[in-house]
Amino acid sequence: MSPAGCSHVNAYKVDNWRQNLRVIYQCFVWSGSAEARRRKVLQNDVRWTALAKSCICHMCGAHLNRLHSCLSCVFFGCFTKKHIHEHAKNKRHNLAIDLLYGGIYCFVCQDYIYDKEMEQIAKEEQRKAWKLQGVGEKYSTWEPTKRELELLRHNPKRRKITTNCTIGLRGLINLGNTCFMNCIVQALTHTPLLRDFFLSDRHKCEMQSNSCLVCEMSQLFQEFYSGHRWPHIPFRLLHLVWTHARHLAGYEQQDAHEFLIAALDVLHRHCKGDTTRDDNGKKANNPNHCSCIIDQIFTGGLQSDVTCQVCHGVSTTIDPFWDISLDLPGSSTPFWPLSPGGDGSTVNGESHLSGATTLTDCLRRFTRPEHLGSSAKIKCGGCHSYQESTKQLTMKKLPIVACFHLKRFEHSAKLRRKITTYVSFPLELDMTPFIASSKESRMNGQYQQTVEVLNNDNKYSLFAVVNHQGTLESGHYTSFIRQHKDQWFKCDDAIITKASIKDVLDSEGYLLFYHKQFLEYE
Amino acid sequence: MSKDSKMRATINQKLTEMGERERLKELLRAKLTECGWRDQLKAHCKDVIKEKGLEHVTVEDLVVEITPKGRVLVPDSVKKELLQRIRAFLAQHAT
Numbered sequence: 001m002s003p004a005g006c007s008h009v010n011a012y013k014v015d016n017w018r019q020n021l022r023v024i025y026q027c028f029v030w031s032g033s034a035e036a037r038r039r040k041v042l043q044n045d046v047r048w049t050a051l052a053k054s055c056i057c058h059m060c061g062a063h064l065n066r067l068h069s070c071l072s073c074v075f076f077g078c079f080t081k082k083h084i085h086e087h088a089k090n091k092r093h094n095l096a097i098d099l100l101y102g103g104i105y106c107f108v109c110q111d112y113i114y115d116k117e118m119e120q121i122a123k124e125e126q127r128k129a130w131k132l133q134g135v136g137e138k139y140s141t142w143e144p145t146k147r148e149l150e151l152l153r154h155n156p157k158r159r160k161i162t163t164n165c166t167i168g169l170r171g172l173i174n175l176g177n178t179c180f181m182n183c184i185v186q187a188l189t190h191t192p193l194l195r196d197f198f199l200s201d202r203h204k205c206e207m208q209s210n211s212c213l214v215c216e217m218s219q220l221f222q223e224f225y226s227g228h229r230w231p232h233i234p235f236r237l238l239h240l241v242w243t244h245a246r247h248l249a250g251y252e253q254q255d256a257h258e259f260l261i262a263a264l265d266v267l268h269r270h271c272k273g274d275t276t277r278d279d280n281g282k283k284a285n286n287p288n289h290c291s292c293i294i295d296q297i298f299t300g301g302l303q304s305d306v307t308c309q310v311c312h313g314v315s316t317t318i319d320p321f322w323d324i325s326l327d328l329p330g331s332s333t334p335f336w337p338l339s340p341g342g343d344g345s346t347v348n349g350e351s352h353l354s355g356a357t358t359l360t361d362c363l364r365r366f367t368r369p370e371h372l373g374s375s376a377k378i379k380c381g382g383c384h385s386y387q388e389s390t391k392q393l394t395m396k397k398l399p400i401v402a403c404f405h406l407k408r409f410e411h412s413a414k415l416r417r418k419i420t421t422y423v424s425f426p427l428e429l430d431m432t433p434f435i436a437s438s439k440e441s442r443m444n445g446q447y448q449q450t451v452e453v454l455n456n457d458n459k460y461s462l463f464a465v466v467n468h469q470g471t472l473e474s475g476h477y478t479s480f481i482r483q484h485k486d487q488w489f490k491c492d493d494a495i496i497t498k499a500s501i502k503d504v505l506d507s508e509g510y511l512l513f514y515h516k517q518f519l520e521y522e
Numbered sequence: 523m524s525k526d527s528k529m530r531a532t533i534n535q536k537l538t539e540m541g542e543r544e545r546l547k548e549l550l551r552a553k554l555t556e557c558g559w560r561d562q563l564k565a566h567c568k569d570v571i572k573e574k575g576l577e578h579v580t581v582e583d584l585v586v587e588i589t590p591k592g593r594v595l596v597p598d599s600v601k602k603e604l605l606q607r608i609r610a611f612l613a614q615h616a617t
Contacts, residue, residue, distance in 0.1 A: 062527060063534055103581070111580040 006113045008094050008106050012071060013117075021071070021121050028055060028069055029102045029122075030129035055099060059083040068105065071095040079105075102126070159227065163484055168195075170224045171231035171494035175238055179493055180256040183479040184263060185234065186491045187464040187513050188217070189224045190481040191401055197293045199225060206272060213240050213263075214270045231494035241266075256466050256477050257323070257405045257511055264322050268294040298322045301397035303436040306378055307369075307390050313382035318396050323403040323511075326362040330421050331410055359404065359425040359512065360433075367394050367434045394436040400519065402431070402460060404512040409472060418472050425465075425512055427501065431458040460514035468510045480504045533612065542611050546604060553600045563592055 056063045057078045066079035072093040077084030084096050088107040096105045102122045103112045130138060144152065161167060168190065172182040188194055197203075198221040203214050216237050223232050242249040245262040271292035299320050306315045369392040372378065377386035408419045435458060463482040468475050478492045480499055490499040537543040554560055570587045571579050 056531065061531065063531055111582070 006106050006109045006115075008108050009104075009113065009115050009118070012095050018117075018121060021118065022125060024069060024071070024097060025102060025122060025125035026129070028099050029097065030126050057081075057083055059086075067099045068096040069099055071097055071104070166229070166483075167227055168225055168483060169489055169496050170228065171491070171496050173231050173233045174493040175233070175235060176251040177253045178234075178238060179477040180254045180259050181234070181238065181241065182493055183256050183466045183477045183491070183511075184260045185220065185237070186479045186481050187260075187466060187511070188263070189221060190464055190483070191297065191513070192463075192515060193297050193400060193519075194293065195221060195225075202293070203271070207270060211240055211243055212270050213237075213244060213266045216240050217267065253475065255409065256468070257325075260403065260511065261322060264294055264298060268292055297400045298403070299397075300395060300399035300402065303394050303396035305392045305394070305436075306372075307392070308378070308380040308383060309388045309390065311380060311382040311387075313380060315378075315381060322399075323405050324363075324366065325405040325407055326359075326366055327407055328362065328419050328421050328423065329357055330419050331407065357421060357423050359423060359429070362404075362406070362423065363431075363434050367392065395431060395434050396436045398431055398435065398458060398516070400516045402429075402514045404514070406510055406512070408468065408508075408510055416472055418468075418475075420508065423509055425462070425505070425509055427462050427505070428517075429460040429462070429514055431460060456518045457516075457520070459517040461517050462504075462512065463515050464511075464513035465504055465507060465509055466511035466513075467507050469508075477510075480507065533608075536615065537608075537611070540611075540615065546607060549607070550600070550604060553603070554596070557597055557600065559592075559595055559597070559600075562595060563588055566591060 055067060055076060057065065057067060058076050060078060060081060060083060062078055062081075065081055067076055068079050068084040069076050070084065070087060070091075070093050072095065073091065075084075075087050075091075075093075076099075077087050077096075079085075079098070085107065088094060088096065094107050096107070097103070098105065098112075104115065104118055105111070106113045127137075159167065172185060174182065198218050201218075203218050205212050205215050207215075220232075220234070220237060241259075241263065244266045245259075248254050248259060248262055268290065271290075271294060299322060301318045302321045302324075304317050304319065307313070308315075369390045371390050372388065374388055378389045379385070380387045380389070404425075406423055410417050410419060465480040467478050467480070469478070470476055478490060480488055480490055480503070482488055486501070488499045488501060488504050490497050490503065534543070537546070567584055567588060570584055574583055
């Protein structure tokens with residue numbers, strides 16, 4: 001079995017063999033229906049019409065049994081029953097093609113052969129067929145180009161990732177109450193899609209000065225995945241943050257959530273060089289349709305429906321979001337009482353022990369219809385007057401990474417305090433009940449799905465947790481991050497320690513980062 | 523051709539013509555990957571190749587080794603689901 005094909009194909013590679021081979025692929029291997037096949041056959045070669053009406057064995061009429069087509073004439077035969085072998089021997093036609101997978105079989109070599117030119121034709125025809133079927137591009141394994149092979153040969157050093165290796169883990173020195181920044185850096189450097197973007201060097205900087213935060217992030221990823229084990233000192237990052245987000249400057253303790261939003265904002269602004277170009281090579285300048293990596297990963301769409309209580313007309317707006325801030329019980333905002341989901345019931349793998357609040361509870365509260373009251377009447381487009389209405393928030397577009405912010409810091413006029421209520425959060429989260437116009441969201445999460453939803457698009461996995469210990473006046477941030485699917489590590493500035501899943505799930509939780517489980521090509 | 527295989531051929535033709543065969547194939551692919559069937563057989567392939575030696579193994583060797591194992595390892599739930607789909611399709615498009 002050699003990748004260079006076999007010598008017997010040379011007898012086949014005469015005259016118009018390329019076109020003939022293409023016809024076979026188009027009509028019999030990659031075609032969708034008998035009708036399409038009939039049409040293609042009529043287009044290409046009249047000789048094939050009569051015999052090629054349907055793909056069945058010319059000896060026994062079966063369509064299973066690994067049907068093969070002779071390459072030299074119009075003959076279909078079973079492989080399993082050796083009908084094609086008989087034909088090959090009788091007619092001395094040495095080559096046949098497997099109609100299921102397109103492989104070429106040589107009866108002399110008695111094995112499938114892989115000829116470069118024929119493989120090329122097969123690939124092209126398959127791509128064409130997928131396009132016709134509306135499937136688009138399907139995943140195919142990477143095959144290096146000549147240039148890439150050259151580069152690989154010139155750079156022989158390889159880093160092997162085993163299940164126990166600690167690559168990607170690095171401590172961060174605290175530069176004076178900068179644990180709020182360190183935690184967010186840990187979360188971002190362990191966001192899989194962001195890591196892949198930076199490690200494959202996809203940022204093309206268009207900033208003239210040295211103050212591009214995206215370049216600095218790129219450097220940071222290089223540091224984290226360098227394999228160095230001593231803690232990294234992020235002084236350049238801190239300086240850039242002070243430069244671009246003045247309100248975070250200074251050595252006081254800042255809010256990690258505020259830092260996250262500020263960092264995403266600056267990164268998004270500095271990513272201008274990486275926005276996709278339209279067909280004319282012009283850059284997409286529309287601020288509402290940014291396709292930088294930050295928007296691709298973090299931006300979701302929040303739908304707000306305001307329903308007039310008189311005419312029941314609905315006015316809808318959709319706003320982009322990078323995070324969801326959730327109110328907690330015990331805060332001074334009203335409307336907390338919630339109809340329980342049933343005692344001892346498990347939703348999303350969280351235990352509903354009486355009293356314990358779950359992340360799902362908070363999400364349900366966030367997406368419940370809210371009566372806006374007589375003092376907040378909205379002008380209704382249908383009634384042309386001010387009417388009472390209800391407002392409901394739901395997820396229109398789910399981001400790839402969903403960040404939940406538990407509003408633990410209360411800054412009302414009367415008091416400033418930290419709400420330390422325990423909120424239990426799951427490892428796996430299903431956002432289906434909260435998406436716009438799902439039956440569940442209309443019934444505000446009370447509708448229990450009895451049929452298993454085939455749609456995996458709304459399933460998320462936890463990959464980072466940022467925690468705050470202490471009080472509003474003096475506190476400390478730490479984070480948990482996930483490596484290798486089920487290994488968790490606690491990051492306390494420069495100190496990284498192994499953590500159990502229980503440690504993570506028992507922690508208080510301030511910022512929760514979830515990643516979509518299944519990603520689709522666009 | 524026996525009555526059984528005649529019926530099979532007719533059903534297959536109907537499925538192919540309406541594009542249902544391709545859809546069922548995709549569904550089956552997804553289900554078998556999800557439940558780990560594909561990975562199991564991939565591992566078995568590697569074992570066979572190691573046993574026979576990379577230079578001497580043929581596709582036929584693999585087919586002979588993998589086919590019976592593959593058939594046995596398909597979970598009942600997957601079989602049931604596919605069968606249901608085919609039944610529903612035929613009921614819908616009965617002539």
